[in-house]
Amino acid sequence: MLSVERGTLEVTDESAAVEVNGGCWLSEKRCVRTAAEIERLRAENESLREQAGDSKISVVLIAFVLGMGAGFAVAKAAK
Secondary structure (H helix, E strand, C coil), rough: EEEECCCEECCCCCCEEEECCCEECCCHHHHHHHHHEEEEHHHHHHHHHHHHHHHHHHHHHHHHHHHHHHHHHHCCCHH
């Protein structure tokens, strides 16, 4: 069961019954596949976040080095 808004569980001496509103029933096999896919997507998102953080720093460093190089070249040419 996914996305349950409201559920009721009735238990008697002989059986149990579940009534659910606002959800989606999946087979056990499908639930396992869905859980595995969600975990894979979470790991991929985390990896992308880490890569994005690293690239921002590297872009700043590269821009700084290129700016210093360009400034040195202009200063050298101005002499």
